Every structure is written in C-alpha cells, then in structure tokens.
Amino acid sequence: MAAPRLRSITDSDSPSLKESFRAWKSLPRFFREIFRASPALFSANLLCRLLKGLTPVVLLWVGKLIIDEIVRLMQTSGLDLENWEAMQGLWTYVGLELLIALVADLLNRAVTLTDGLLGDRYSNDSSERIILKTRELTMAQLEDPVFYDKLERARMETNRRVSLMSNVLSQVESLLSIGSLIAGLIYFEPWLIVLLAISILPAFINELKFSSDRYSLARSWTSERRELDYLRYIGANNRTAQEVKLFGLTDFIAGRFRKLAWEYYKLTRRLAIRQSLFGALFNILGILAYYGAYVLIILRTIGGVLTLGELTFLSGSFNRLQSQMQMLFSRFTRISESALYLQDYFDFLDLEPEAQGTGDVALPDKIREGFEFRDVYFTYPEGKAPVLDGLSFKLKAGEKMAFVGQNGAGKTTLIKLILRFYEPTSGSILLDGIDIRRFDKEAYRARFGVIFQDYFRYEFTLRENIAVGNIGALSEEERIREAARKSLADSVIAEMTDGLDQQLGRRFARGQDLSGGQWQKVALARAYMKNADVMILDEPTASLDARAEYEVFERFMALTQERTSIIISHRFSTVRMADRIMVLESGKLVSLGTHEELMEQGGLYADLFTLQAAGYQ
Numbered sequence: 216m217a218a219p220r221l222r223s224i225t226d227s228d229s230p231s232l233k234e235s236f237r238a239w240k241s242l243p244r245f246f247r248e249i250f251r252a253s254p255a256l257f258s259a260n261l262l263c264r265l266l267k268g269l270t271p272v273v274l275l276w277v278g279k280l281i282i283d284e285i286v287r288l289m290q291t292s293g294l295d296l297e298n299w300e301a302m303q304g305l306w307t308y309v310g311l312e313l314l315i316a317l318v319a320d321l322l323n324r325a326v327t328l329t330d331g332l333l334g335d336r337y338s339n340d341s342s343e344r345i346i347l348k349t350r351e352l353t354m355a356q357l358e359d360p361v362f363y364d365k366l367e368r369a370r371m372e373t374n375r376r377v378s379l380m381s382n383v384l385s386q387v388e389s390l391l392s393i394g395s396l397i398a399g400l401i402y403f404e405p406w407l408i409v410l411l412a413i414s415i416l417p418a419f420i421n422e423l424k425f426s427s428d429r430y431s432l433a434r435s436w437t438s439e440r441r442e443l444d445y446l447r448y449i450g451a452n453n454r455t456a457q458e459v460k461l462f463g464l465t466d467f468i469a470g471r472f473r474k475l476a477w478e479y480y481k482l483t484r485r486l487a488i489r490q491s492l493f494g495a496l497f498n499i500l501g502i503l504a505y506y507g508a509y510v511l512i513i514l515r516t517i518g519g520v521l522t523l524g525e526l527t528f529l530s531g532s533f534n535r536l537q538s539q540m541q542m543l544f545s546r547f548t549r550i551s552e553s554a555l556y557l558q559d560y561f562d563f564l565d566l567e568p569e570a571q572g573t574g575d576v577a578l579p580d581k582i583r584e585g586f587e588f589r590d591v592y593f594t595y596p597e598g599k600a601p602v603l604d605g606l607s608f609k610l611k612a613g614e615k616m617a618f619v620g621q622n623g624a625g626k627t628t629l630i631k632l633i634l635r636f637y638e639p640t641s642g643s644i645l646l647d648g649i650d651i652r653r654f655d656k657e658a659y660r661a662r663f664g665v666i667f668q669d670y671f672r673y674e675f676t677l678r679e680n681i682a683v684g685n686i687g688a689l690s691e692e693e694r695i696r697e698a699a700r701k702s703l704a705d706s707v708i709a710e711m712t713d714g715l716d717q718q719l720g721r722r723f724a725r726g727q728d729l730s731g732g733q734w735q736k737v738a739l740a741r742a743y744m745k746n747a748d749v750m751i752l753d754e755p756t757a758s759l760d761a762r763a764e765y766e767v768f769e770r771f772m773a774l775t776q777e778r779t780s781i782i783i784s785h786r787f788s789t790v791r792m793a794d795r796i797m798v799l800e801s802g803k804l805v806s807l808g809t810h811e812e813l814m815e816q817g818g819l820y821a822d823l824f825t826l827q828a829a830g831y832q
C-alpha cells in the first residue's frame with residue numbers, strides 16, 4: 216500500500232509579489248535585534264562596508280588618471296623613465312592605486328570577520344529568544360500543528376536569518392558603489408543609464424517572481440519536509456536501529472522517503488528549469504545592452520568627446536555597474552525570500568500567549584481545604600469528544616487520592632488540568648474555594664512536586680536530571696542526594712562511575728544509558744526536590760520491579776503523611792494504599808471511596824481488582 220501523504224497544514228495561500236515587498240517591513244525590527252546583539256560589531260561592520268563600497272569607483276578613477284597621464288606624457292615629454300620630474304605624477308597615481316587596493320583587501324577581511332562574529336552573536340541571541348518565547352505559550356498552542364509549524368520555521372531558519380543579515384548589509388554597500396558609479400556615468404555620458412536600465416530590469420522582475428514561487432512551494436510543503444526529516448531520522452539513528460533491524464523496516468522507510476522526496480524534487484526541478492530558461496533569455500538582453508554601451512563610448516572617444524582614460528573609466532564603470540546591479544537584484548530577491556521567513560520568526564515571537572488567568576489573588580501559604588472540581592468538562596483543542604465529562608469531586612487537604620481507570624479514561628488529563636496546562640472547557644477547579652485561574656500560574660505550579668507518566672530523559676548529568684525538579688537548587692548537593700534517597704535513585708548514583716556527575720544518555724561523550732526502572736527512580740527524585748504542598752505521581756512505578764515498587768510506595772506514604780497527593784497507577788496493590796480512590800470511565804466519575812467501600816459496592820473497581828489479584832495467584 217502506498218504511504219499516505221500528510222495533509223499540508225500550512226496556509227494554502229501562496230505569498231504574492233506584494234507580500235514579498237510587505238515582508239521587508241520586518242527588516243528594521245530585524246536590524247534593531249542585530250544591533251542589540253553587538254552594537255560595536257555592527258557599527259564596525261557597517262563602517263567597513265561603506266568604505267569598501269566606495270573603492271570600485273575610486274579605483275576606476277585612479278585608473279583613468281593613470282591612462283590619461285600616460286597619454287599626456289606620450290604626447291608631450293614622452294615616457295622617459297629617467298625623467299623623474301615628468302614621471303612623478305604617473306608614479307604617484309600608481310602608488311595611490313596600490314594603496315587603495317591594499318586598503319580594499321583589508322576592508323574585505325574586516326567585513327568577513329565582523330560578518331561572521333555578528334552572525335554568531337545574533338544566531339545565539341535569536342535561538343535563546345525562541346526558547347524563552349516557548350515558555351510563554353500554552354500546551355494547547357504548542358500542540359496545535361499550525362503553531363508548531365511556525366515554531367519549526369522560526370527554529371530551522373536561524374542560518375537563513377544570518378545570511379539575510381549579511382545580504383542586507385552587502386546591499387547597503389552595493390548601493391553606495393552603484394550610486395558612486397552612476398554619478399560617474401551621469402557626469403560623462405547620461406545615455407548610458409538608459410542602456411543600463413534596459414539590461415537589468417527584466418532580469419530583476421524575473422528573479423522576483425521566481426523567488427516568491429520558490430518560497431510558496433517550500434512553505435506549502437512544510438509538513439512534508441518535516442516528514443522527510445523524520446524519515447531521515449528514524450531511518451538512520453541509533454535509537455531506532457534496534458526495531459528497524461528487527462522488523463526489517465529499512466526498505467519501508469527508504470521507500471516512503473524516496474517517494475515523497477521525489478515528488479518534492481519534481482516540483483523544485485520544474486521551478487529551477489523555468490527560472491534558468493527565463494534567466495538565460497534576459498541575460499542575452501543584458502549582453503546586447505552592454506555592447507551597445509561599449510559602441511557608444513568608442514564612438515564618443517573617436518569623436519574626441521571622451522579621453523582614452525575616460526573610455527576605460529566608463530566601460531569599466533558600465534561593466535561593474537551591470538554586475539553590481541545584477542548582484543543587487545539577485546540579493547534583493549534573496550532578501551525578499553528570507554524576509555518572508557523572517558516574518559515567520561517574528562510571527563512566532565509575537566504569538567499572543569492565550570489568556571492565562573488573572574493572577575489577581577495571592578496563593579494561600581498553606582492549603583487548608585483542598586481542591587474541588589465543579590462540573591468540569593474538557594475537550595482537547597483538536598479533539599471532538601469531551602475527555603472529561605462533567606466531573607465533580609473534592610480532594611481534601613492532606614488526602615492521598617488514587618485515580619484508577621482504563622487506558623484513555625482521562626486520568627492524566629485530569630492532572631494536566633490541575634496543573635493548568637489546559638483550562639477546563641466549562642466548569643471550574645477551586646483551591647481553598649478560589650478558582651485556580653486567579654492565581655499566578657508560575658507561583659501556583661511551584662507548589663507541586665510531579666512525576667509525569669511521559670517524564671523526559673534529559674541527556675544531562677545525573678545531578679541535573681534530578682535537580683530539574685527544582686533547578687534553583689542545582690548547587691545543593693545534599694538536597695539532591697536526599698531526593699535520590701527518597702526515590703531509591705541513590706542506588707543508581709552508587710552504580711555510576713562518575714556518581715552524581717555521570718553524564719546520562721548516549722548522545723554525548725562518556726554518556727551512560729540507564730535501564731527503564733533506573734530512569735524512573737531518577738525522574739521520581741525530581742518530585743522530591745522541593746517541599747511541595749501537593750505531590751502528583753502519574754504511574755511512577757510502571758518500570759519498577761515488584762520489590763522496588765513496594766519500597767517506593769512505602770517511602771512515599773511515610774514521607775508525604777501530611778501532604779495532599781495524587782497517584783495514578785494501574786497496580787491495585789499500590790492503589791489500595793490511598794485514602795480514597797476515584798474510578799474514572801470515559802471521563803466520567805464512576806465511584807469514589809476507600810478501597811473497602813469500593814470493594815463492597817462491587818462494579819468496575821471490584822472487577823478490576825479481582826481480575827488483577829487473580830493474575831497474581
């Protein structure tokens with residue numbers, strides 16, 4: 216069966232020529248960012264470029280002076296090397312040209328150097344800005360594919376932004392060169408300007424049109440290109456190698472990659488061929504115009520209107536101007552193209568974080584009553600059916616509650632709502648009688664110690680992997696060790712050659728990978744990194760062996776005696792230790808009570824418990 220094509224999720228409208236120009240509006244903001252990255256480097260770069268921009272006309276001018284001087288000498292005193300006085304002017308001009316050539320070379324190097332350094336600084340700054348911006352966005356925004364595309368484009372196009380920077384700066388330099396060369400043409404032979412325009416304009420319009428075509432193609436294929444990246448990743452990667460080899464997936468992945476890549480290639484090829492054909496056509500026009508100009512200059516020289524020096528100056532200037540303008544225009548289209556990507560970057564930075572509550576009420580210093588869910592409904596932004604379906608219950612301060620239910624019942628979603636990753640679609644969640652939306656989000660979240668079901672395995676050191684639970688305490692070794700003791704991760708530390716400083720994962724040198732259970736103990740330690748008011752453990756023992764699981768819970772119960780806590784687990788031996796158990800089915804509360812009460816009631820809990828208990832006999 217053929218691999219299904221991913222639906223393209225980006226805007227279907229392709230950017231028009233007008234849009235290409237509109238994108239230029241973001242350039243001033245872009246340059247403000249670059250300037251801020253390093254005012255000194257930016258100013259030095261601009262100054263060097265401006266000076267460099269003047270060198271072509273100055274060099275041509277000095278060349279003209281040299282030739283005119285030679286002609287003058289030939290007509291008067293003759294070219295007598297011994298006659299220093301007569302030759303002095305000529306040698307001065309030659310010396311001057313040499314000096315200018317040397318300075319031009321130095322300026323060139325200075326520009327390359329400052330370009331590179333400034334580019335690095337800016338790229339670092341903008342990457343950091345993207346990371347910081349991501350913090351402001353809600354989970355709903357981050358999970359939305361259109362938002363994700365914006366993030367992806369903002370992140371992936373960092374290099375493009377750096378080349379945009381040097382392109383725009385080169386443009387400023389070129390404009391100065393062109394302005395000064397044109398001044399020379401106008402001074403001697405204004406008609407040449409008309410020929411210049413004829414030789415250049417069609418090629419420019421051609422470039423512009425194709426650039427917006429290229430961009431709209433790349434853009435409308437964003438999700439497919441992402442799929443290509445993904446296939447490249449899973450096809451050649453140490454993490455997937457095991458399954459790929461075992462299941463013999465290579466041909467499947469390579470085939471799917473080939474098919475999609477070929478489709479994309481066909482589209483870009485068509486565009487590239489059309490662009491070169493038109494480009495060649497317009498180039499012929501340019502060559503004809505150049506020779507027209509050349510003939511005009513020769514005729515004027517023969518007619519005695521121009522000197523020989525002026526002939527070389529003008530033909531040199533025309534030639535230079537033509538190539539400079541061609542570069543100016545092709546850079547212009549490259550800038551328009553990159554400016555459209557720049558727009559994506561600023562769009563991402565300007566994303567309005569969704570309303571995140573008012574933050575107008577101070578958090579209680581201690582939880583007194585607990586949490587209350589009042590008729591909470593919740594549907595995921597992209598989802599159709601409600602995942603939580605009219606939930607009402609109370610979690611009392613200091614109580615340990617377990618959530619039980621089959622896969623997909625909504626247990627983790629409930630946690631996400633308590634942690635305010637999502638807002639209820641309707642209904643409300645109260646803490647000590649106050650809607651949790653009214654608390655400052657960060658301060659509110661800081662009260663929780665959490666281990667997620669899909670906790671992340673950071674390829675950092677073991678110390679950092681535990682400290683992420685309270686990163687402010689990274690330097691507090693004793694606290695980290697204490698958290699590790701509580702979660703049984705101390706045994707993991709003991710096994711590592713570098714102890715707490717052991718690099719984890721396989722990506723970096725000296726990295727050591729852990730077993731699933733070891734990772735889980737490390738992740739669990741994060742929840743103990745602060746003296747949290749509320750502890751939430753979402754399947755914290757799924758990868759642990761039976762003895763470790765028992766110990767983890769025993770400790771957990773002892774350590775959190777006075778604390779409110781929520782445990783999600785599919786193991787009923789664990790669940791029964793909770794004060795009360797809430798049974799969820801398809802987002803609805805089925806029953807809530809102690810283990811004994813629920814067993815007595817019969818129903819889903821008693822069924823599941825008995826089923827599992829039977830399995831152990």
Ligand SMILES: Nc1ncnc2c1ncn2[C@@H]1O[C@H](COP(=O)(O)OP(=O)(O)OP(=O)(O)O)[C@@H](O)[C@H]1O
Nearest residue numbers: 358595598602620621622623624625626627628629
């Ligand atoms: N980010 C999301 N976007 C859309 N739907 C989601 C998202 N996360 C979960 N769901 C859906 O919500 C439902 C409940 O998922 P949830 O993770 O809360 O279940 P759970 O009870 O924790 O299940 P499990 O025992 O398997 O962990 C599922 O049908 C799932 O497909």
